[in-house]
Amino acid sequence: MKETEAPPSLNDRIAQRVRELRAARGLSLDALATHCGVSRSMISLIERGESSPTAVLLEKLATGLGVSLASLFDEPAPVADPVARAADQLQWRDPHSGYLRRNVSPGGFSSPIQVVEVLFPPKARVAYETAARESVVHQQVWVLDGVIEITLGEEHHRLATGDCLAMVLDRPMSYYNPSRKTTRYAVVIATGLSFSAR
Incomplete structure (x- = not known):
């Protein structure tokens, strides 16, 4: 009886993506560090x-590599299928805050837009220290259920169900769930796009 090979773990996928991205940019471990x-x-x-x-x-690694955090979870090789079935969408839990993120977009499909769903636990907080990036990253957070507080630089926003916040990732930011229930929100990320000022 032939043994089937176990699929790579999520840590293995992240490991491969970081190696590939670092090699593609010609960075040594020291340079990336x-x-x-x-x-x-x-x-x-x-x-x-x-x-x-x-x-x-x-997030620090993604910024250093010039990509979005979501792209660190992409499939190692581009996929031809533009459909990401719910059963195949990758989920990852942050070991510190316990938040659960699901990459909704087809992994590896060539698109400047990525969609992520997040389940953010009660009273959880995550603070990203990274600031300006080499390429502009636009992000929108749409609250599907619950409440989330987002601080972007000196700006503070409290979002409830149905609210949507648009931002450019160019300052340190943090997420905080002040409530007693899990908040569910969608994040839409656009990279490599230029938008003219209105």
Whole structure:
């Protein structure tokens, strides 16, 4: 009886994506460490799939690699199918805050837009320290159920069910769920697009 090979773990997929992105940019471990503020040893552990990195750590890596956080979860090779079936959509839980993110967009499909669904636990908080990026990243947060407080630089926004916040990821930001129930929201990310000022 032939044994079937187990699918790669999520940490393995992240490891492969970080390795590929770093190689594509011609960055050494030391160069990436300097660029994103993550230690060389931690990046090495992540690239070997031997670490369960937090969302904050992955955001630093993504910024240093010039990509969105969501793209670190993409399929290693582009897919031809433009449909992402619900059963195949990748889910990842942040080991620090416990928030659960699901990449809704087809992984690896060539598009400047990515859609992510997030379930954010009561009283949870995540603070991203990264600021301006090499390429402009536009993001919108649409609250599907519950409430979320988002701080972007000096701006503070409290969003309830149905509210949507548009932003450019160019300042440190944080998410906080002040309620006693899980908040569900969608994040739409657009990279590599230029928008004229109105």
